[in-house]
Amino acid sequence: SELFSKSGIVLGQVLLTRDDFHHRTRYLNARNTIHTLLRLGCVPVVNENDTVATEEIRFGENDTLSALVAACVDADLLINLSDVDGLFDADPNSRSGCALIEQVVEITSQIEKLAGGVQGEFGSGGMRSKIEAAKIAVSSGTRMVIANAARPNVIADAANGKSVGTRFLGSPVGLTHRKRWIAFGSRVKGKVIINEGARKMLSQGGKSLLAAGIVGCDGSFEIGDLVSVVAEDSARVARGLVNYSAKEIELIRGKRSTEIEKILGYKDFDEVIHRDNLVLGV
Known part of the structure; x- marks a missing residue:
């Protein structure tokens, strides 16, 4: 704080936990707070709120936290500094050249x-967590650089687009904020298992998930909860917000949408997960 004040820069501390990203309202509050600080000319300093974070809601490393914040505020660039120069084509700790x-x-x-399991000497996140962070950033349209903190002028050079460390290019069509929250922010409450036909319709056809393509579900979840959509071989297909509870899905799985009302006595939606509430590949 004293160092920044010498240059006339005001800092604003923001403390977050993973729970702040799980709840949509708190996620939006965090986004609005950071944007307000920036409009007021303050530099937000974001860290995990260790005083209230339990094991269940803590990040444990800053790689994921930084990527979620970058995605939340529409950052152009995320610079991830470490004690390694970037991502190598092999583990530099065990192989020369x-x-x-x-x-x-x-x-x-x-x-x-x-990425393997390589972890730097400093910090709690290894290269694997940095790659996971890069997935979040690039899916949201944010570029990310992994570079060595010991390199002179590393932040200025990375921001100016110079060749520094490893640069991950952001997706030209980033996810909307709602879909970023579905993909990375919220907590999965269960699984919906789908057949091959449904997988193709979601992945290639851009369709919503219907009951006819569901073969089962796992977990106890309610309407509006976030679930993971997986294939019969357990491969991840998507994440989405369900229109029916786990108990209801067990009754209507494999059935046509026209049969839902007859089975349940009501039908609020044709889709179990609407395409607008579905994010592929996570």
Whole structure:
């Protein structure tokens, strides 16, 4: 604070927990607070609220927290500083002659494998958590750079687009704020298991999830809760907000939408998860 005040910069501390991202209203409150501080000329300093965070709602590392905040406020760039130069094509701790990957256009399964379990000497997050953070950032249209904090002028150079560390390109069409919250902010309450036909309709056809494509569900969830949509081989397909509870889905799974009212005695929706409340690939 004293260092910034010498340059006439006012700081504003913002303390968050994972629970602040789980609840839609608190998520929007955090976004509005940070934007208000910026409009007032303050620099928000965001950290985890360790005084109230329990094991269930704590982040445990700042990589995820920083990515969620960047996505929440529409940041252009997220700079993740570490004690490593970036992402390498092999583990630099166990193999010599590794090459730094300067740019990642898409986070593929191969990129995820390169992250391995490598953890820096400082901080609680390793390279794996940084890649997970990059997924959140780029899906929201935010560029991210992983760079070495010891490099001179690293923040200014990264912000000016110079070749620093590993740069992850943001998606040209980022998720809407509502879908960012569905994909990364809220807590999953259960699973909906779908057949191959439904998986193709969601992934390739851009359709909503109907009861006919559901083969089962797991967990106890209610209408409006967030669930994970998985294939029969347990592969992740999507996340979405359900229009029916777990008990109702068990009764209507595999049935046509026209049969729902006959089975339940009512039908509020044709879709179990509407396309507008569904995010693929998470």
